[in-house]
Every structure is written in structure tokens, then in C-alpha cells.
């Protein structure tokens with residue numbers, strides 16, 4: 596694949612992980628990222644099982660990831676009076692190796708920044724596929740031609756919209772929203788539920804984290820004030836520490852709100868354009884997104900290399916080697932688990948965390964999903 600020119604959209608996890616492998620196989624890699632600089636935010640993400648560990652080891656970053664790991668901590672589920680009802684153990688919320696998303700993105704960026712070209716603060720505005728390349732125009736930079744274009748730009752992928760069609764056809768809303776607000780909620784890792792809504796404070800993942808059931812909402816994803824109002828409305832009248840938390844949310848410098856949604860695509864490639872990570876198989880808060888992104892990057896680059904850069908054979912290899920593994924992202928939704936709709940369901944969910952055997956069974960099942968692929972040694 597010497598000197599093959601590849602453009603990757605998105606510099607979070609999937610994008611830089613793929614950049615690492617393609618650079619190793621000899622490609623000329625450019626990564627374009629919409630944000631003005633590497634995004635440092637996000638909760639902790641996690642890796643589980645031997646497959647994830649093997650890929651990190653083959654990238655030479657397993658020890659560094661381990662060094663930066665946060666170590667899962669327990670989350671205490673409380674009632675309206677703050678009394679302890681159950682404990683969600685760290686190993687359940689934090690997988691085997693938990694690391695802040697921003698730290699992982701920075702680590703992957705550091706490993707690729709000196710050999711790959713990174714363009715921040717720009718975005719692809721059009722893609723025109725010709726017989727021997729893809730003509731790309733950007734919002735800011737001059738047009739360029741690449742051999743291949745990869746959409747690693749998340750669940751609301753721009754490349755998917757341009758190459759496959761509008762988001763509504765591929766992203767299914769699963770009935771809940773989640774939000775993060777930058778507030779000082781104290782230490783402690785507590786979680787509180789009312790039917791259809793959950794708030795977690797000072798937890799292992801984020802200082803404040805909200806999940807609530809809702810009809811689809813019409814709002815601007817870049818309008819923080821509108822998202823703040825939606826969040827305040829969704830929690831009005833809540834018990835426990837919710838009134839105090841809402842007063843802080845009203846003043847918070849940053850509020851982020853998004854739907855819990857799942858990507859449903861019947862193919863990952865369209866000509867010379869291919870999707871990777873959440874853009875192709877995202878399932879918000881499903882717990883597998885980061886592992887799928889890193890293993891997906893390994894398989895996509897490996898299959899392309901095995902096909903000596905023939906994108907038709909390489910993409911077909913990626914599709915057939917990976918689709919079965921990514922099926923875990925087609926299942927389930929974190930919404931009803933984190934914010935059950937009735938008191939009875941909240942009680943049942945809490946009960947699971949009091950049964951060690953049941954919990955162990957759930958962890959074993961998670962491990963099975965995370966290792967359900969035979970990794971080739973490309």
C-alpha cells in the first residue's frame with residue numbers, strides 16, 4: 596500500500612487507531628477533524644477481554660493504556676433519602692481496563708502525529724467518486740484527491756451522510772437521551788432513579804451524568820443553551836439532590852446532550868468510501884464502542900494490506916471478518932437499564948446487583964461478546 600493516499604474524517608478513537616495501522620502499512624494518511632483541536636472531553640471508556648488486549652499490545656500501547664487507567668470504582672444506588680439500595684460494582688461499569696476517553700485519544704494522536712497529517716477545524720463538504728479516486732472538497736482547505744476516504748466521525752457521521760444518505764435512514768433513536776454537565780457534584784459515586792430518569796453524581800465516569808426517557812426531541816446539537824433547558828425541564832420536580840443539581844446545571848459552563856441511538860447499516864462501504872467505529876456500528880453507551888473502534892481499525896487496515904490496497908477486496912474482507920463481531924452493537928439499549936420506566940423495573944434492576952452469581956454471569960457474557968472474533972495476524 597506504499598503511498599496510497601487515505602483521508603480519515605474524525606480524530607477521536609477510530610480515526611487515529613486506523614491512522615496508526617495505515618501508516619505502518621506505508622499509506623500517506625491525512626486526518627481531518629471538525630473540532631479546532633483534539634477533543635479532551637468524555638467519560639471513561641473501557642476495554643474488556645483478550646481480543647481488545649491483543650490489539651492494544653500489537654499497537655504497542657497496552658502498557659501505556661494500563662498506566663493511564665483509572666480503575667473502575669463502585670457506584671452506590673440510593674433512594675430519595677440517600678439510603679443505599681444496591682451497589683453497581685466497578686468491574687461492571689469500567690470493564691477490564693478503564694481509561695478517560697480524552698487520554699486514549701491523546702495517546703493515539705501522540706503515536707501518529709509525527710507521521711500522519713492532522714488538519715483540525717475543518718470538515719469534508721463534498722465527495723465525488725471517480726474511477727481512480729475520490730475528489731474531496733473541504734469547508735476551509737483547498738480540494739484534494741485521495742485513493743480512499745474513511746468515515747470515523749462518530750454516530751452522527753458526516754461521511755456517512757455524504758456517501759450513504761441522510762442520518763434518519765441509518766440511525767435509530769432508542770427512546771432515551773443522556774446528558775453530561777460540568778458541575779462540582781462532590782465525590783462519592785451515587786446514582787438515583789425515578790421512573791424514566793436517572794442521575795449519577797461524582798461517579799467513576801463523569802461528575803454528573805443524566806439519562807431520561809423521552810419522545811424524539813427537535814433541537815440544535817450545537818446550541819448549549821437549548822440543551823440546558825431540555826435537561827432542566829426533564830428533571831423538574833425530582834427528589835433526592837435533584838433541585839441542588841439543577842441549580843448547578845443552570846450555571847454550568849458546559850452541558851452536552853445527545854440521544855441514545857443505534858447505527859443500522861447493511862454495508863460498511865460505498866465504492867472507495869468506508870465507515871469505521873461509531874459511524875458504522877455505534878450504539879450509544881452500549882459499552883462496546885471503543886473496543887469495536889480499535890479492533891475495527893486493526894481489521895480494516897489488515898484486510899486492506901492483505902488485499903495489497905485493492906479496496907474492493909479489502910473492504911469485502913473487513914465486512915466479512917467484522918460484521919459478526921460488531922453484531923453486539925445491534926443488540927440492546929443502555930436507556931431502559933440505566934433509567935427503567937417503572938418503580939418495579941427499578942427494583943428489579945437493583946436486585947440484579949445484589950446477586951453475585953447473576954452479576955458474574957452477565958460479566959461472562961460481556962466477555963464472550965468482546966472476544967467473539969478470530970484475530971488474523973496480518
Ligand SMILES: Cc1cc2nc3c(=O)[nH]c(=O)nc-3n(C[C@H](O)[C@H](O)[C@H](O)COP(=O)(O)OP(=O)(O)OC[C@H]3O[C@@H](n4cnc5c(N)ncnc54)[C@H](O)[C@@H]3O)c2cc1C
Pocket residue numbers: 604605606607608609610627628629630634635636637638639640696717718719747748749750751752753871872873874880882884885888
Ligand atoms: C467528545 C466526546 C466524548 C465522548 N464521551 C463518551 C463517554 O463519555 N462515554 C462513552 O462511552 N463514549 C463517549 N464517546 C464516544 C466514544 O468515543 C465512542 O463510542 C468510541 O470510542 C468510538 O469512537 P469513534 O472514534 O468511532 O467515534 P467518536 O468518539 O464519536 O469520534 C468521532 C470524531 O469525529 C469528529 N467529527 C464529527 N463530525 C466531523 C466532521 N464533520 N468532520 C471531521 N470530524 C468530525 C468528532 O469531533 C470526533 O472527534 C465520546 C466521544 C466524543 C467525541
